[in-house]
Amino acid sequence: MSQIExxxxxxxxxxxxxxxxxxRAFGLEFDQECHAQGVIHYACTLGxxxxxxxxxxxxxxxxxxxxxPCSER
Numbered sequence: 001m002s003q004i005e006x007x008x009x010x011x012x013x014x015x016x017x018x019x020x021x022x023x024r025a026f027g028l029e030f031d032q033e034c035h036a037q038g039v040i041h042y043a044c045t046l047g048x049x050x051x052x053x054x055x056x057x058x059x060x061x062x063x064x065x066x067x068x069p070c071s072e073r
Contacts, residue, residue, distance in 0.1 A: 007050055012057035016042065017056050030054065 013019040020030055020042055030042040033053075041055040 006042070008053065009051070010053045010055060012055050012056055016056050018052055021052070023052070 005054045011019060023044070024030070028046075030044045031038060034040045039055060041053050042070050043054075044052045046052055
């Protein structure tokens with residue numbers, strides 16, 4: 001039986017700096033990244049092939065829907 005393995009974890013947060021500070025307190029080191037015309041985010045390598053990414057997320061109103069995800073660029 002094959003095993004499921006996690007290779008990428010993306011955390012979306014309204015307060016990027018606070019979230020970075022929290023994970024940096026555990027010794028993680030993040031690089032600022034932006035791919036093509038995507039959003040600026042912070043990435044960290046965990047081991048040899050595991051990645052943790054922290055992205056900005058706009059807090060949504062009660063009108064949230066998949067067609068209006070409230071994300072910021």
